[in-house]
Amino acid sequence: MLGKTANGLYWMYRYLERAENTSRLIETGQRISLTRSGSGDDEWTSVLQTAGALESYRETHDAVTRDGAIDWLLRALDNPSSVRASVNAARQNGRLVRTALTSEVWEALNAAYMDTKEALARKVGERELPAVLGRIRQSTGLVRGATHGTMLRNDIFDFARIGTFLERGDSTARILDVKYYVLLPSVNAVGSNIDNVQWETILRSVSGRGGYKKAYGDQIVPRDIAQYLILDRRMPRSLYFCASKIKGNLSYLASDYGEKGESQACIDKLVRQFMSHDIEAIFDFGLHEYIQSILGSFGELGMAIERDYRFYE
Amino acid sequence: MENDRVFDEMWGRDDSLRSPYANFHQWFDDEDPARLRAKQREAEEVFRLTGITFNVYGRAEAEERLIPFDIIPRIISGAEWQKLSRGIEQRVIAINAFLHDIYHRQEILKAGRVPREMIARNEAFLPQMMGFDPPGGIYTHITGIDLVRTDAGQFYVLEDNARTPSGVSYMLENRETMLRMFPELFSSNRVRPVSTYPRNLRRSLAACAPAGAGPKPTVAVMTPGIFNSAYFEHSFLADQMGVELVEGNDLRVMDGRVMMRTTRGYKPIDVIYRRIDDDFLDPLNFNPDSALGVPGLMGVYRAGNVTIANAPGTGISDDKAIYSYMPEIVEFYTGEKALLENVPTWRCNEPDSLAYVLDNLKDLVVKEVHGSGGYGMLIGPTATKKEIAEFRKKLMARPGNYIAQPTLSLSTVPIFTKAGLAPRHVDLRPFVLMSPDGIEITPGGLTRVALKKGSLVVNSSQGGGTKDTWVLED
Incomplete structure (x- = not known):
């Protein structure tokens, strides 16, 4: 496979995942702003921050408003994490690697692109928002489904999966990083209304409310949320889960190609860390510092993969 | 009929149905126009979904457009096709011989059959090709011959495309779409298949690999990139042939070979089916500003370690000034009168x-x-x-x-409009493959149709559409 093709596959799936993550963040923000008691648009500042879009938003807007934030996250082409920009970029990369995709995957991707283009051609009003977000997630979900149903399990699939899980892990880590303080043990705030809202924000951002309840029961405990999102092996968006998926695909690549690179060493180390850590130790180490170090590891891993598999000249 | 002089391929001048269309028309008559209209829309949807688009030049934002597809096939009888293909084969053999001659002894110039200045002052002439023998002796691996028809047996060659003829993906996708929309038509008509083209193309290219390539030569399609107007076709052909689609920045000359950057290091390529112009192939040899090419590619080529298809410098045979000498050229190299006439x-x-x-x-x-x-x-x-x-x-x-x-008063074939069938002018581009193993002409080719009433411009960039082209087994 061409290095360029590996690069295109990796980014196609990263951007698809990003489109989904951003749409989930918008949904969460919208939900919170409808149900919270107080006023103000604080929630949108933190949503923008989680999406990594706060800085660029501030450069072009005076104040953080609900409408402004939603449009920036949904439609702005100047915001590379917006749903529209992400789907566009996924399609562009898909065209680049068209020969590596099955026709079902390509057609699903193309349909997702056309759907999104149509749905986001104009500003999306409050009333249409849930339906539009649902439609976009459905159409990107079809790409994933076609990928699972029709692609050979070879290096093409490996790069697609690595892109997906690196983006996903990165997203979960950023959600935690922005909200880490909510999860810290605090004498005063425990049980208060604000906390409940914040915790819910976190769980909703990763579509993890139902899963959490099943795994940990009705009581929402900050420590359990951290355990759930960082170390839980069953939660498909937890950091550990994402890292172990990447490890799996990188080791398939290593055995296919008959050689290991820097990236295998990187991911082995990261997964070993997750296996040996427990949540108490993480809190002792400092949740924020811990997440920062994980984000750093993901970044290094991404660069090692680029080098090992010759994405660029 | 708009004009009595115009030859319609479905209807005779006395409004009798021409025989190749008999079966088709029977079917058409029995169809509900509403269903056909729905099918026409469905066909467009298929094209849109499969991304069969071309990019339009000269727009700020790269815009992807569909080439309109008309569901009424253009039908050619087996006998007509046989006659045509003999003429095409003769012409392609002559073009290849002409190129070999021009880049070697230039006998045709010495004989005074083509004026020397036609070559000497021609920008498409590449001095780098002088005295060089391309692998297998093939210059024009892929040719598209544009034909127009003015009467029953009267075809003219409008132009030869000996550089990088495009459109073959539409020929293939048009047939796929018709098979999907109207399978019943293909049980009642015996239509010669076109779907073998990608396999034949790969085989034909592999047969032109350099001597040292080994039994399984590595073939790659080279594209200028995602923003080229024919990018869809480049990726389509690579996909259908099961070969890599490369750009200049995937390639590099190392150890006297052209290598592509893969996830497992650099791997040699034996045959490059390039869809970029001569000028951009190699910045060391041609346009020094080209970012699309591969520095040193021509050196590897001249050392006989890679095949470039079509060979550089083939443009000398298809420019419109040389075109006017084609009757002489055909006669000079084949010793026969040209079977296909020039305009x-x-x-x-x-x-x-x-x-x-x-x-x-x-x-x-x-x-x-x-x-x-x-x-x-x-x-x-x-x-x-x-x-x-x-x-x-x-x-x-x-x-x-x-x-x-x-x-010329180009022939017409009906298209399907809101008001029923309506005649529109068409041309035909058959695709020809050439290798040391022989010449292969896909039955039919790409029919382009001017969708505007009376218009003679069939180019997709100017609002033309396409049709499926059938050659019947007689």
């Missing part, structure tokens, strides 16, 4: 011809010698006075840059 052509670099052309601009089609895609041409009969006056200035400034031809 009568005035070369504007000849004073008498220029005078005639200037006097008759309103009746003629004037084309740039190096132009393509229907750009930069004048169609006298439909042009305004102002357009003609402006063109006259351009023509007088650089007469050698133009040729002129009479406006």
